[in-house]
Structure formats: C-alpha cells, structure tokens
Amino acid sequence: MLGFLTAMSIACAPPDGVAELLDRPEHVIMIGESHGTAEAPRAVGEIACAAAERGRVVVALELGETLQPTIDAFMASPDQASALATLRGSSLTTRAVQDGRTSRALLDLLNRVRQLRASGRDISINLFQPSSLGRGDSLDQAWYELNMGYLLGRARQLHPNARVIGLAGNVHARKTAIERYPHIGLPAAAHLPARETISLKIAQQGGEAWNCSNDTCAVNPSHALYDENARGVIMTPPEDGGYDGVLALGPWTASPPLNVGP
Template sequence: MLGLLTAAALACSPPEGTSSLLDRPEPVIMIGELHGTAEAPHAVGEIACAAAERGPVVVALELEDTLQPTLDAFMAAPTVDTARATLDGSTLLNRAVQDGRTSVALLDLLARIHALKTAGRDITVHLFQPSSLTRDDGLDQAWYELNMGFLMGRARQTRPDARVIGLAGNIHARKTPIDRYPDLGVPAAGHLPARETLSLKIAQQGGFAWNCSADACGVNPSMASYDAQTRGVILTPPEDGGYDGVLALGPWTASPPMSGED
C-alpha cells in the first residue's frame, strides 16, 4: 500500500509544453496569476512535480515571509493530517482580507508539495511577500516591488542547485514597468537577473476567480482576452513584452479561502 501511495505522489500531470519549459536554461521560472483560481496553484504543483523529477526544486509563493516557520513545520510533518494541523491559529487561515492567495487550491498545492517531499523528492517552499515594508508606509509601490524582488531572489541564493518555480500576482511576476502605473516602477520579477529568469503570465480565458474588486472580496468573473481553446505553455512573449511567454489553463474556476469562508 505504501508503495502505491508513493507512486501516486510521484506521478506528475503538468500542462502541455512543460518539458520544453524545463529544458530552458533559466533556473528561475516565475508564473503570474490572478489570485483565487483553482487552476493556477494546481498547474504550479504539477510543473514543480515534473521539475522535481530532474533535480531539487524550490516552490516560491506570494505569502508573507513571517509565515516561513509555519510552512517549514508543515513540510516537516510526517503526514498530511499533521501537516494541516500546523496551520491552526496561523494567519494563513485567519485573515482580515481574503484576496484569493490563501485559497483551497493553495492548500492543495501545499499538500502536493508535502506529498512529493514525503515520497523522497528534494522540494521545499520559500515565501517572498514582504512583511517589513507595506504600501501603507507612504512609499511608492516601487519600494514594495524592490523588497519583494529581493525576497524572490533569496530562493535562488539559498538553493543555487535548485530550480525555482514561483507563483505571484501577475503584476509582480512581470519583468517590465507598466506605463499607466508610474508608482509601480520595476515589478518584483524585473529585479531578478534577466539571464536567469523566465516569466509566464497565466492567460485570461474567461471563467471566475475569488479575488477582491473595488466593492468586496469574493467570486468575480474574469474577462476572456485569450483564445479559450488554447492550452499549455506558449514560449512566445506577449505583445507588451512584460513576460517571456504564456501559460494557458482554460477558463478559470474560483477557489474559495481555505478558512472555509464563503
């Protein structure tokens, strides 16, 4: 039975084109999402699974760096049930604003990484949302992006032998500035060495996501700005040049908060 469970944990089902993506030389792959979908964390888990077949992997997540000890305890737990118990009382479950980052799909991603690690893969989690500098400090967003970029880079610097697979909001994963947001400056991923960093934007193909609008946080529709039938990794930069390619996962499904809020 243990052998069957281990085999199931090690079986990967990544998006089409993942093999070509992992053949690329860049050690850092950043994936930009719209928070609160079921598809984005699942795809990251399966890409990380495929990468772990080739060598060490660090999965970098846009969660506050103060949660790192909690996630380290999660990954060190002997079973998935004891792992989930390490989250009790943490800000991962108890949040004033549910913006989609701490979704059920994110919990499933963490469980996927835990299963891979328990099965013997060299895989870890690294958190890079800055907790020491916020946009409420009177500083431009550019400073926040700079700090986030530094924390992203720590994933590479602490494990130079590993492939880094990162998941962040699509603005943070972008490599170039956006003219209409002058206070943004260079996005977080743009502060990483260009030669070592490949960035993909998850295509908007319709569906729904749990995120925050101007009025409230909850299930919101997503526009379809990309062919809804396309699937997989497309290593062709979008027209605006902010990313190195696109990850098409189809229309999105909203993933609610792991806290059980609805």
C-alpha cells in the same frame, strides 16, 4: 501514508509544453496569476512535480515571509491531520482580506509539495511576500517590489543548484515596468537577472475567480481575452512585452478561501 511513498509512486501531470520549458537553462520560472483560481496553484504543483524529477526545486509563493516557520512545520508533518494543525490560527487562515491568495487551491498546492517531499523528492517552499521588511509610509509600491525581488533573489541564492518556480500576482511576475503605473516601478521579477528568469502570464480565457472588486471579495467573472482553445506553455510574449510567454489553462474555476477547521 505519505511517509511510505516512494519517488516512483507519484505521477506528474504538468501542462503541455512544460518538458520543453524545463529543458531551458533559466533557473527561475515565474508564473503570474490572477488570484483565486483553482487552475493556477494546481498547474504550479504539477510543474514543480515534473521539475523535481530532474533535481532540486524551490516553490516560491506570494505569502508573508514571517509565515515561513509555519510552512516549514507543515512540510515536516508526518500526516495530513498534523499538517493541517500547524496552519490553524496562523495568518494563512485568519487574513482579514481574502483576496484569493490563501485559497483552498493554495492548500492543495501546499499538500502537493508536502506529498512530493515525503516521497523523496528534493523540494521545499520559500515565501517571498515582504511582511517584515517595511517600506515606510512615505515610500510607494516600487519599494515593496524591490523588497519582494530581494526575497525571490535570496531563494535563488540560497539554493544555487535548484529550479525556482514562483507563483505571484500578474504585476509582481512581470519583467518590465507598467508605464501608466509609475508608482509600481520595476516589478519584483524585474529585479532578478533577466538571463536567468522566465516569466509566464496565465492566460485569461473566461470562467471565474475569487478576488476583490470594489472592496468586496467574492466570486467574480473573468472575461476571455485570450484564445479559449489554447492550452499549455506558449513561448510567445504578450503584446505588452512584460512576460516571455503565456500559460494557457482554460477557463478558470473560482477557489474560495481555505478552511482548516477550528
């Protein structure tokens, strides 16, 4: 039973280089993913586990912020069955477009954080997709990124002594604009103080991901664009300069949409 776990009974298995990453002074670690892999949420869960051994942690997820009460109820549930019951019928499980964000791996991450909290660690989840902050039909994505950055910043400001570990799509986790896409403006992470923020892009090393292509959401192949043998945190900025480094997790495994039953 989770309620009887102690903080000493849970072992963390973070990627190589995470200890050195957590030794750094920055309070916000943004991890940019391609949605729909098993590896990205699993890595975030283990990084959060290692960080929680050092102090307060907030796991920030790219999910609609109106879901926060549902996630809070999930986190407070005493067991797996009651936790899953809080999700049934929510937008987490009924999204019309399954783009990989609400995957089985995401559910595993939620369960990992709930387990850590039940074991006595000071850890919580904060959602930062701006689902209630409308930008208006005449405004482009730059305003969406601004709203997302605001919600990320609020997580940091409400928990000034915590390490914020964020998982978002690659674009939102960037610290610089993409010149060829001016409508995006500054990505969400770029609205945070640069001196307090580290951004890592998950390396594309082959495998598959569940994502949307040509209006169809399914398992799609991922081309290897990075050294397939590299592993762990590599604090060397990619060529485009949008991130502080990469997180190499090996070839991806597709994670399909979650299903918590009727």
